[in-house]
Amino acid sequence: MSQRPGAILNALTIDLEDWAQSTLGAHLPITARVVRNTQRVLHLLTAHDVHATFFALGKVCERYPELLPMVAEAGHEIGTHGYGHELLYSITPARFREDLERSIDLIVRQIGRRPVSYRAPAFSITRDSLWAGPILAELGIRYSSSIFPIAGGRYGIPDAPRFPHRWPTCDLLEFPLTTVRRFGRNWPVCGGGYVRLLPYALVAGAIREVNRLRHPAVVYLHPYELDVTEVAELRRQGWPISRERYVHQSLFRGRVRGRLARLMTEFRFAPLTEVLAHE
Numbered sequence: 699m700s701q702r703p704g705a706i707l708n709a710l711t712i713d714l715e716d717w718a719q720s721t722l723g724a725h726l727p728i729t730a731r732v733v734r735n736t737q738r739v740l741h742l743l744t745a746h747d748v749h750a751t752f753f754a755l756g757k758v759c760e761r762y763p764e765l766l767p768m769v770a771e772a773g774h775e776i777g778t779h780g781y782g783h784e785l786l787y788s789i790t791p792a793r794f795r796e797d798l799e800r801s802i803d804l805i806v807r808q809i810g811r812r813p814v815s816y817r818a819p820a821f822s823i824t825r826d827s828l829w830a831g832p833i834l835a836e837l838g839i840r841y842s843s844s845i846f847p848i849a850g851g852r853y854g855i856p857d858a859p860r861f862p863h864r865w866p867t868c869d870l871l872e873f874p875l876t877t878v879r880r881f882g883r884n885w886p887v888c889g890g891g892y893v894r895l896l897p898y899a900l901v902a903g904a905i906r907e908v909n910r911l912r913h914p915a916v917v918y919l920h921p922y923e924l925d926v927t928e929v930a931e932l933r934r935q936g937w938p939i940s941r942e943r944y945v946h947q948s949l950f951r952g953r954v955r956g957r958l959a960r961l962m963t964e965f966r967f968a969p970l971t972e973v974l975a976h977e
């Protein structure tokens with residue numbers, strides 16, 4: 699199936715972060731790989747003439763200040779992923795506000811614009827952290843893509859709405875991460891490890907299914923997913939990576955680039971706020 703002019707616009711979102719720091723431990727240093735990996739993503743998007751939303755992690759942009767201007771210059775939307783990648787349900791509302799303010803200030807300093815969209819680190823808006831919504835709205839965030847409507851081990855609200863909707867407690871439009879419904883449950887398919895590990899037909903089929911219902915889908919990826927040798931190299935250098943994590947995090951990374959390219963050929967994508975403007 700090829701891309702059709704009248705087809706539904708889906709959101710393409712990139713969480714701009716460094717694998718080691720966001721996966722192995724929030725206290726770990728940011729590696730220079732994030733710069734090279736972001737350039738890889740930018741080249742691929744440019745080649746397909748697609749604009750995306752980059753949810754920038756403050757700590758990464760502070761360490762590599764050339765990064766965010768480069769992404770903004772290429773015409774992509776800049777949202778915030780917070781500053782330190784601390785999971786919301788593990789910190790206090792006061793600490794979250796401080797983290798978010800710090801990330802917003804940094805984005806304003808680096809590209810001269812306030813972000814209006816947000817993604818929680820590791821989708822950590824759960825039942826235990828719904829207090830985050832009003833804080834986001836107070837700080838000028840209008841769009842969030844932070845709730846996974848699944849029964850996940852570390853994240854998810856299983857009975858949350860599956861499609862874009864307003865938060866009941868504040869002026870915020872939520873774009874939940876895309877799922878398919880099977881056997882009475884919602885299943886994750888459209889991002890990160892799911893795009894890497896599941897069969898391509900399942901991922902594309904899910905987007906097609908959601909679009910047939912006249913809803914947009916949201917796809918999320920990270921620059922590091924295009925870095926095929928990262929996990930093996932860091933492990934050899936002595937970073938704390940267990941065998942199990944090595945296998946789970948590096949398996950089939952070589953597929954991701956081709957899959958993202960194919961998705962961009964088969965579906966229409968735009969930044970999150972542009973997609974929600976059509977809602």
Ligand SMILES: [Zn+2]
Binds near residue numbers: 713715720779
């Ligand atoms: Zn993240």
